[in-house]
Amino acid sequence: MPEGTLCNKKPIDSAEALNTLLSDTSGEVYYREMKSIEVDTKLLWKTIQNTCKSRIRTWLEICAHCGMCADSCFLYLVDDHNPKQVPAYKIQSTLGEIIRKKGNVDNNFMIKTMEIAWSQCTCCNRCAMYCPHGIDVGIMMGYLRGLLYQQGFVPWELKIGAGMHRVYRAQMDVTNEDFVDTFEWIVEEYEDEYPGLKAPVDIQGADIMYTVNAREVKHYPEDLAEAAILFHIAGENWTVPSKGWEQTSLSMFAGDWAACKMQVETVYDAMERLKPKIMVGTECGHAHRATVVEGPYWVGRKDGRPPVKSIHYVEWLADALKTGKLKIDPAKRLKVPVTLQDSCNYVRNHGLKSATREIIKHIVEPGYFIEMSPNKEHNYCCGGGGGFNGVGLYRPQRNKALITKRDQILSTGAKLVLAPCHNCWDAIRDLEEEYTIGIEWSFLKPVIIKMLDIPEHLRPRE
Amino acid sequence: MFKKILFATSATKASDHAARVAFNISNLYNSHMNILHILGVPSRGFSQKVTDVKTREKVEVDDEYIAWVKEEIKTYYAELLPKTKSYEIKTLIGYPHREILREIRKNKPDLLVMGRSTESEGSPVYKFGSAGSTLQRVIKASDCPVLLVNRPAASFWGSITNIVFATDFSKSSDVAFDFACKLARNINCELHIFHAQNISLTPESEIFDQDTIEQRMREKLRFFRKKYVSKMEGIDNYSIEVWEGVPYIEIVKYAREKFADLIIMAQDSKNPGSTTEELGSNIKQVILRAGCPVLCMTK
Numbered sequence: 001m002p003e004g005t006l007c008n009k010k011p012i013d014s015a016e017a018l019n020t021l022l023s024d025t026s027g028e029v030y031y032r033e034m035k036s037i038e039v040d041t042k043l044l045w046k047t048i049q050n051t052c053k054s055r056i057r058t059w060l061e062i063c064a065h066c067g068m069c070a071d072s073c074f075l076y077l078v079d080d081h082n083p084k085q086v087p088a089y090k091i092q093s094t095l096g097e098i099i100r101k102k103g104n105v106d107n108n109f110m111i112k113t114m115e116i117a118w119s120q121c122t123c124c125n126r127c128a129m130y131c132p133h134g135i136d137v138g139i140m141m142g143y144l145r146g147l148l149y150q151q152g153f154v155p156w157e158l159k160i161g162a163g164m165h166r167v168y169r170a171q172m173d174v175t176n177e178d179f180v181d182t183f184e185w186i187v188e189e190y191e192d193e194y195p196g197l198k199a200p201v202d203i204q205g206a207d208i209m210y211t212v213n214a215r216e217v218k219h220y221p222e223d224l225a226e227a228a229i230l231f232h233i234a235g236e237n238w239t240v241p242s243k244g245w246e247q248t249s250l251s252m253f254a255g256d257w258a259a260c261k262m263q264v265e266t267v268y269d270a271m272e273r274l275k276p277k278i279m280v281g282t283e284c285g286h287a288h289r290a291t292v293v294e295g296p297y298w299v300g301r302k303d304g305r306p307p308v309k310s311i312h313y314v315e316w317l318a319d320a321l322k323t324g325k326l327k328i329d330p331a332k333r334l335k336v337p338v339t340l341q342d343s344c345n346y347v348r349n350h351g352l353k354s355a356t357r358e359i360i361k362h363i364v365e366p367g368y369f370i371e372m373s374p375n376k377e378h379n380y381c382c383g384g385g386g387g388f389n390g391v392g393l394y395r396p397q398r399n400k401a402l403i404t405k406r407d408q409i410l411s412t413g414a415k416l417v418l419a420p421c422h423n424c425w426d427a428i429r430d431l432e433e434e435y436t437i438g439i440e441w442s443f444l445k446p447v448i449i450k451m452l453d454i455p456e457h458l459r460p461r462e
Numbered sequence: 463m464f465k466k467i468l469f470a471t472s473a474t475k476a477s478d479h480a481a482r483v484a485f486n487i488s489n490l491y492n493s494h495m496n497i498l499h500i501l502g503v504p505s506r507g508f509s510q511k512v513t514d515v516k517t518r519e520k521v522e523v524d525d526e527y528i529a530w531v532k533e534e535i536k537t538y539y540a541e542l543l544p545k546t547k548s549y550e551i552k553t554l555i556g557y558p559h560r561e562i563l564r565e566i567r568k569n570k571p572d573l574l575v576m577g578r579s580t581e582s583e584g585s586p587v588y589k590f591g592s593a594g595s596t597l598q599r600v601i602k603a604s605d606c607p608v609l610l611v612n613r614p615a616a617s618f619w620g621s622i623t624n625i626v627f628a629t630d631f632s633k634s635s636d637v638a639f640d641f642a643c644k645l646a647r648n649i650n651c652e653l654h655i656f657h658a659q660n661i662s663l664t665p666e667s668e669i670f671d672q673d674t675i676e677q678r679m680r681e682k683l684r685f686f687r688k689k690y691v692s693k694m695e696g697i698d699n700y701s702i703e704v705w706e707g708v709p710y711i712e713i714v715k716y717a718r719e720k721f722a723d724l725i726i727m728a729q730d731s732k733n734p735g736s737t738t739e740e741l742g743s744n745i746k747q748v749i750l751r752a753g754c755p756v757l758c759m760t761k
C-alpha cells in the first residue's frame with residue numbers, strides 16, 4: 001500500500017480531515033496502516049540534499065563516538081544506562097543511517113526511527129552542552145522529525161496537532177472568535193473584584209501585545225484572566241490580537257515545517273498590524289522557542305528576530321517586580337519549601353535563568369527556596385518535552401522518563417514546584433498522579449496574584 | 463419562570479437529590495431540561511485522553527464512548543425522565559466548573575440545578591492553579607440562579623409555598639432579593655425575609671451585652687422595612703425577622719420553622735478581594751444543613 005486512508009504523506013488541511021483522524025480511537029487504524037505505507041526514497045534523498053545543511057552533516061561526520069554525551073541524557077540515565085539511549089547512537093542509527101544509505105530505507109526502518117525520534121529524545125538539547133564538539137542531538141532529532149513527517153511516519157496525536165495549526169492556526173480547535181469571546185467573558189467574570197479590569201483586543205501601538213497557549217482558552221481561561229489582572233495592576237498599556245494570538249507550535253514537535261511557518265506568520269502579522277512596542281508570551285516554553293527563537297528562521301527573517309522585541313512572561317514579571325510595577329506583600333510570601341523547574345526551551349536554549357530567580361527573590365520567604373540539582377541551563381528535561389507528553393503510544397516510556405524529575409524534586413524536599421511552562425506543568429502533574437509524592441505545582445500567575453499588594457485605587461469598593 | 467433548566471450532573475449518587483428536584487421543577491413548570499455531564503478533565507498536554515469523572519479511568523473520548531455515556535445517563539435516570547416533556551443530554555470535556563459556566567453563558571438557562579460536588583474532587587486530576595470546588599467556582603461566577611440540593615431531606619419538593627430570603631445586606635443580596643420577589647409574585651407564595659445578626663462568641667468576636675444586641679436588632683428591623691417593603695408590591699403574605707446567633711444555624715432553624723420550600727441567598731460578598739477566596743463559609747454551611755433546596759445568586 002503506497003498510502004493509507006488515515007496514515008499518509010498528506011498533511012491535514014481541513015476540519016473534516018481532522019475529525020476523521022480524531023475519530024480513529026487511539027489511532028488504531030492509523031498505526032495499522034502505517035505498517036504498510038511506502039517510503040518515497042527518492043523524495044527522502046532529494047529533501048536531504050536540499051535541506052540538510054553543512055552544520056548537521058559536519059556534526060554527523062565529526063562525532064568521535066567518545067560517549068561523553070551519554071551521561072548528559074536523562075533518558076539514558078533513567079533507562080539503566082541502555083547503550084541504545086546514548087545520544088550519539090540515537091542519531092547515528094537513524095539520521096546517520098538514512099544519509100549513509102542515500103535515503104534507501106524501508107518501512108520497518110522508518111517505524112523504528114519514528115520511535116527513537118519521539119520516544120527517545122525530547123529535543124532538550126542538554127547533550128550539546130557536554131559534547132566536546134558541541135554536537136546537538138536535539139537539533140538533529142528535530143530535523144529528523146521533519147523527514148519522518150514528510151513520509152507520514154509521525155505519531156497520531158502530532159499529526160492531529162500539526163493539522164490543528166494548519167486549520168485553526170492554533171494547537172486546538174479554537175477559532176479567533178472563540179478566543180476573543182472567551183477572553184472578554186473571563187475578564188467580565190473578574191471585573192467586580194478588580195475594578196477597571198479590561199479586555200483590550202486589537203489596540204494599535206500598545207506597549208505590550210500578549211500571546212497565549214490555546215489550551216488556556218479552551219480549558220482554563222482563568223489563566224487569561226490572571227494575565228489581564230497582572231497587567232492591569234502593573235498599569236500596563238497592553239492588548240491581545242484577535243488573530244495571531246496563539247504562540248505555541250505543535251507543528252514544531254511534529255516536524256511539520258510548513259505548518260510551523262504558517263503558524264508563526266500569523267503571530268508576526270499581528271505584530272506588524274498592531275505595532276506594539278514588545279510582545280510578551282504566556283508561561284510556555286516551547287511556544288517561546290517556536291515564536292521567538294526559531295520562528296524568525298522559519299519565515300526567513302534576515303536578522304533572526306521577530307518583527308518586534310519578544311520576551312517570555314518570566315522576563316516581564318521579573319521586570320515588573322524589580323521596578324515596583326507589581327508589589328508583593330512580604331507577609332504573604334511563600335513559606336513552604338519551594339523549588340523551580342527550569343524549562344529547557346527558554347532557560348537552556350535562551351538563557352533566561354536569572355529572570356525566574358529574580359521572581360523567586362520577591363515571592364519566596366528567604367530560606368524556603370531550594371534549587372534542584374542540577375539546575376539552570378544544566379537542569380534535566382521535565383520528562384515530557386518535545387511532544388512526549390501527548391503521545392499515547394509512548395506513554396509507558398514517558399512515565400518512566402518522569403522518574404528523573406520525580407527524584408530531583410524529592411531530593412529538594414520541596415512541597416511546591418513552580419513550573420512556568422505548560423509542558424513542564426503537565427509533566428509534573430502527571431508525575432504526581434503516577435507516583436504520588438505529595439507535591440503541589442503551579443504556574444507563577446496564580447501564586448503572584450495571591451500575594452499582591454494592590455494599590456488603594458485599584459481595590460474593589462465595598 | 464423556569465423555561466430552561468440546566469441540570470449539571472455526575473450521574474452518580476452525589477447528584478441524586480438534585481436530580482429529583484430538577485425533574486420535579488421541570489414537571490411543575492413545563493421546563494425544557496438540559497442534562498449536562500462533564501466527561502472529564504483533558505489529560506496530559508494535547509492528548510485525546512480524558513480521565514473519566516466517574517471511573518477515574520483514562521478513556522479515549524470518541525463518538526462511541528459518548529454514545530455509551532449518554533445511554534448510561536438515560537438508564538440512570540430512567541424513572542425520572544418521563545417527568546420532563548423535553549430534555550437533551552449533553553456531554554462535554556473539560557474542568558467541570560468552567561464547562562458549566564460556559565454552558566450557562568451560551569444557552570442562558572433560567573436556573574442551574576446542581577448537587578453536592580462529586581466524590582472525585584480533591585484528586586490531582588482536578589487540580590488547576592488555585593483550589594476551590596466546582597460548586598464554589600460555579601456559584602461565584604454564574605449568571606443565572608444556582609439551585610443546590612445537598613441533603614435527601616431537601617429533595618422532597620412538591621411546589622413552593624414558603625420562600626425564605628436570607629440577606630446580609632450586600633449588593634448581591636439586592637439581586638437575590640429582586641429574584642425572590644419575582645418568584646414570590648409569580649407563584650403566589652409566602653416570602654419570609656430574614657437576617658441573622660452574627661454574634662458568634664468566638665474569642666475574636668466582640669461580645670455585646672444583651673441590651674446592645676436587642677437595640678441593634680430593632681435598628682436592623684427598621685432598616686429592613688425601609689429597604690425592602692417598598693419594593694414588595696403584589697406580595698401580600700410576607701414576614702420580616704431578625705434573629706441573633708451564628709448566621710447559618712439561625713438561617714437553617716428559621717427555614718425549618720417557616721416550613722420553607724426554598725432558601726434564597728446571595729453569595730457572601732464580604733471577601734471580594736481575591737479570586738481564590740472560598741465560597742462564603744456561611745452559604746456553604748447553609749447548603750450542607752438546609753432541609754430544602756438553596757438558591758444562590760451572585761449577579
Ligand code: SF4
Nearest residue numbers: 064066067069088131
Ligand atoms: S559527546 Fe559528542 S562526539 Fe562524543 S559521542 Fe557524543 S555526540 Fe559524539
Ligand code: SF4
Nearest residue numbers: 073121124125127138
Ligand atoms: S536532546 Fe536531550 S533527550 Fe535528546 S539525546 Fe540530547 S540529552 Fe537526550
